[in-house]
Amino acid sequence: MHQIPVFIEKNRPLFKLHYGVLACMHLYLLIFALIFDHPIYLLALLAAIGVMMVAADTMSYWGAYLRMSTPLITFIVILNVLFSRAGSTLICSSPITVLGASYNLPFTWEALAYGGGMALRLLVIISSCASFFALVSPAKMMGMLSLFGARWALTFNLALRLVPLMIEEYHRIGEVQRCRGVEWSGGGLIKRVKSFFPVSAILLLSSLERSVAMAESMYTRGFGSGPRTSYCQENWTRCDRQAVLCLTIAVVISVGAIVMGWSEYSYYPRLSSIKWTEMWPALAIAGLLVLPALRKGGDLAGAADELTEGELYLSGQQAP
Amino acid sequence: MPLMSLQKVSYTYPASKHPDLQEVNLELPEGQLVLVTGPSGSGKSTLLRVMGGLAPRFYGGRLQGHIQLFGQDLGQWSQRDLARSIGILFQDPESQLVTTRVDQELVFGMENVGYARTFMQERLREVAEVFAMQPWLHYPTLHLSGGWKQKTVLASIMAVRPRLLLLDEPLSQLDEDSADRFLDYLDQCRRRWKTTVVIAEHRVDKLVQRTDQVWDVHQGKVHKQPAGIINWQFEHREAGARGSAKRTPAFSSRQRVAGLRQVDFWYVHFQRPVLKQLSLDLHAGEITCLLGANGAGKTTLLKLLLGSLKPCQGQVDICGEDPCRLQAYQLARKVGYLSQEPGDYLFSPTVRQEVEFTCRNLQLKDNGRIDKVLELLHLQPLADRNPRDLSWGERQRTALASILVAQPQVLLLDEPTRGLDWKLKVELATILRDVARQGTAILVATHDRQWAGSFADRLLYLQKGNLVDAIND
Numbered sequence: 001m002h003q004i005p006v007f008i009e010k011n012r013p014l015f016k017l018h019y020g021v022l023a024c025m026h027l028y029l030l031i032f033a034l035i036f037d038h039p040i041y042l043l044a045l046l047a048a049i050g051v052m053m054v055a056a057d058t059m060s061y062w063g064a065y066l067r068m069s070t071p072l073i074t075f076i077v078i079l080n081v082l083f084s085r086a087g088s089t090l091i092c093s094s095p096i097t098v099l100g101a102s103y104n105l106p107f108t109w110e111a112l113a114y115g116g117g118m119a120l121r122l123l124v125i126i127s128s129c130a131s132f133f134a135l136v137s138p139a140k141m142m143g144m145l146s147l148f149g150a151r152w153a154l155t156f157n158l159a160l161r162l163v164p165l166m167i168e169e170y171h172r173i174g175e176v177q178r179c180r181g182v183e184w185s186g187g188g189l190i191k192r193v194k195s196f197f198p199v200s201a202i203l204l205l206s207s208l209e210r211s212v213a214m215a216e217s218m219y220t221r222g223f224g225s226g227p228r229t230s231y232c233q234e235n236w237t238r239c240d241r242q243a244v245l246c247l248t249i250a251v252v253i254s255v256g257a258i259v260m261g262w263s264e265y266s267y268y269p270r271l272s273s274i275k276w277t278e279m280w281p282a283l284a285i286a287g288l289l290v291l292p293a294l295r296k297g298g299d300l301a302g303a304a305d306e307l308t309e310g311e312l313y314l315s316g317q318q319a320p
Numbered sequence: 321m322p323l324m325s326l327q328k329v330s331y332t333y334p335a336s337k338h339p340d341l342q343e344v345n346l347e348l349p350e351g352q353l354v355l356v357t358g359p360s361g362s363g364k365s366t367l368l369r370v371m372g373g374l375a376p377r378f379y380g381g382r383l384q385g386h387i388q389l390f391g392q393d394l395g396q397w398s399q400r401d402l403a404r405s406i407g408i409l410f411q412d413p414e415s416q417l418v419t420t421r422v423d424q425e426l427v428f429g430m431e432n433v434g435y436a437r438t439f440m441q442e443r444l445r446e447v448a449e450v451f452a453m454q455p456w457l458h459y460p461t462l463h464l465s466g467g468w469k470q471k472t473v474l475a476s477i478m479a480v481r482p483r484l485l486l487l488d489e490p491l492s493q494l495d496e497d498s499a500d501r502f503l504d505y506l507d508q509c510r511r512r513w514k515t516t517v518v519i520a521e522h523r524v525d526k527l528v529q530r531t532d533q534v535w536d537v538h539q540g541k542v543h544k545q546p547a548g549i550i551n552w553q554f555e556h557r558e559a560g561a562r563g564s565a566k567r568t569p570a571f572s573s574r575q576r577v578a579g580l581r582q583v584d585f586w587y588v589h590f591q592r593p594v595l596k597q598l599s600l601d602l603h604a605g606e607i608t609c610l611l612g613a614n615g616a617g618k619t620t621l622l623k624l625l626l627g628s629l630k631p632c633q634g635q636v637d638i639c640g641e642d643p644c645r646l647q648a649y650q651l652a653r654k655v656g657y658l659s660q661e662p663g664d665y666l667f668s669p670t671v672r673q674e675v676e677f678t679c680r681n682l683q684l685k686d687n688g689r690i691d692k693v694l695e696l697l698h699l700q701p702l703a704d705r706n707p708r709d710l711s712w713g714e715r716q717r718t719a720l721a722s723i724l725v726a727q728p729q730v731l732l733l734d735e736p737t738r739g740l741d742w743k744l745k746v747e748l749a750t751i752l753r754d755v756a757r758q759g760t761a762i763l764v765a766t767h768d769r770q771w772a773g774s775f776a777d778r779l780l781y782l783q784k785g786n787l788v789d790a791i792n793d
Contacts, residue, residue: 008460138420138421154418158418161418164462169664175626175628177664178626178627178628178652180652180665180678180681180682181648181678181681182648206663210414216410217408217410217415218418219377219399220372221429221432222404222429222480223418224399226400228434229431229436230431231437232424
């Protein structure tokens with residue numbers, strides 16, 4: 001059974017931040033993950049995300065994303081070690097024959113390190129996405145999207161509601177079709193491709209039927225009858241202002257580090273040495289990013305341990 | 321002045337050649353609860369759609385006659401005013417939930433009709449109190465049970481406070497307890513807000529005591545009947561059901577074909593086990609009905625027999641083999657499974673092709689097998705129709721045919737009476753009897769005790785993870 005990460009609101013400070021602040025924080029992480037070259041700076045960003053995830057008690061959510069991205073990350077490292085020939089410190093070399101011609105393939109430490117650096121960058125990008133989706137509720141996202149128009153927000157909300165439903169339906173259809181001899185989850189590739197047709201055709205037909213039923217229900221409930229009002233309203237709090245201040249300082253320090261050239265790192269032809277005196281901005285950035293998560297009530301000991309309704313349900317203690 | 325009046329109303333869907341509603345004359349007094357009865361496909365839903373202004377606005381088609389709401393022609397009402405005055409609740413709650421969280425769902429209708437935020441807050445508080453939803457306002461709608469989903473949609477509609485509430489088979493997908501609770505909430509709405517209710521429903525037993533008048537729909541024509549008649553019909557039907565149970569003696573060779581031995585099962589996220597040391601034997605030609613509340617583990621038990629789930633402890637076997645280890649083509653010859661959703665089986669252009677698909681998959685030669693199964697399930701006249709165009713009951717029979725054509729030794733059915741009227745239920749029971757006579761062991765998970773009692777050889781009750789013999793009166 002596939003595990004789909006589901007948003008669960010927790011009683012932790014990060015969940016209470018304004019969606020605008022959370023969006024800016026994660027946008028910062030994304031942009032600077034692409035700009036920073038230095039692995040220490042990338043590690044600092046990853047560490048910051050890690051602390052945020054622990055403080056928000058969303059490790060399982062992060063774990064699900066990491067499990068999904070592990071094959072890709074491993075692939076990047078292997079690919080780089082196999083095909084990059086720019087390094088100069090040899091680990092070993094292997095003779096290969098392609099179309100009758102013999103080659104000597106060198107595996108270098110620099111290629112391995114570069115692959116590791118790229119993997120780290122990808123890890124930061126994936127982790128920041130995971131953190132964003134773990135911390136920003138669909139309701140907040142809808143609020144964000146409503147800035148671009150109510151229909152955008154509703155489309156997004158409907159997608160959020162229907163995608164897990166369709167995944168569930170897909171599994172259910174596959175299960176019942178087994179009783180008609182359709183091997184949907186096992187068997188060889190050809191069998192699986194053949195079985196994909198009936199399962200996906202049923203899914204498509206059912207989705208079309210549901211969309212008509214949903215449109216009918218929305219029509220009767222007045223959707224599209226004129227301008228809508230909005231119930232959800234995000235308030236700007238002191239914590240949000242503090243988080244913005246931390247983020248602004250982090251941005252300033254990051255830009256400074258880039259201008260000074262401290263966040264650069266060259267892997268080829270030889271790994272450049274790490275100047276630890278230029279690494280303090282990385283530490284400062286990480287500290288500033290985790291501050292909003294660790295403010296009053298944000299430390300793990302101080303956070304309320306009582307389960308939210310969602311957790312109660314998932315733990316099987318209570319279900320409506 | 322009546323709340324709504326219909327004078328010589330006829331309605332024809334765009335694809336129909338003949339009117340689906342014919343010359344309907346009705347008056348609906350304010351504050352009443354009206355029960356709309358009639359067989360499947362008689363026009364009950366069409367009547368509600370016409371009354372709610374959905375037909376022809378949403379569906380197109382041709383409407384004749386006059387419909388007045390509060391003395392004003394329905395055609396002159398704007399969509400927004402209609403949404404404020406008439407609430408419509410449909411069968412499937414899953415297709416009516418639009419948002420991801422309970423509180424968002426409750427305010428969805430109010431946002432659409434443009435209520436102010438402070439007003440919405442007030443209404444949300446009130447509705448959450450009436451429907452006992454306060455602790456669950458931030459709960460994801462995805463994880464709600466069927467009963468809660470239906471309740472959430474009803475609460476969302478009632479938050480707008482419509483004067484007229486139209487309900488199209490709202491109980492069809494709910495178990496006994498959820499249906500009772502749903503009706504209790506409906507009573508509260510009527511008492512508190514004086515809402516007029518028109519409800520089309522097959523499960524009339526639940527509504528006998530509540531109904532002010534009955535509209536009986538047959539082939540698009542509506543006949544008003546006194547509320548008392550529904551009592552008589554209900555009692556008459558009950559007696560018939562008891563009689564039919566006595567008329568159909570048990571048939572079983574006592575040859576064991578499948579079963580579970582001391583099975584424990586629990587889901588990863590749940591701390592308590594769903595099934596505890598459960599044992600069950602299924603015999604050839606025997607019909608066993610499995611009763612139990614929602615969430616008791618009926619579907620889990622069926623899925624264990626189907627091999628979709630593995631027991632945490634104990635053994636499950638189908639004809640001496642572990643169903644988890646069987647390939648699909650082997651499994652299909654041994655077990656047939658009819659889920660709650662017949663739509664999950666249907667994708668072929670015709671009913672016959674749908675049945676042929678199973679044969680092709682299992683490399684079975686026809687040899688009259690397809691005609692035989694179509695005849696058994698009374699599908700011959702529909703053989704060239706698209707299964708997706710058929711009624712719920714016909715779809716279900718098509719799905720059943722697509723399984724039975726493989727001649728499985730064990731047949732599992734999950735809540736097969738969902739959405740069926742009494743006549744169709746009796747028809748299904750007769751079909752299952754015929755299938756059992758051919759030596760198939762049948763296990764039916766259902767919450768419909770009356771129906772189960774009318775034809776089953778054995779009634780079992782699933783309670784606290786184990787089976788208890790239910791008294792078959």
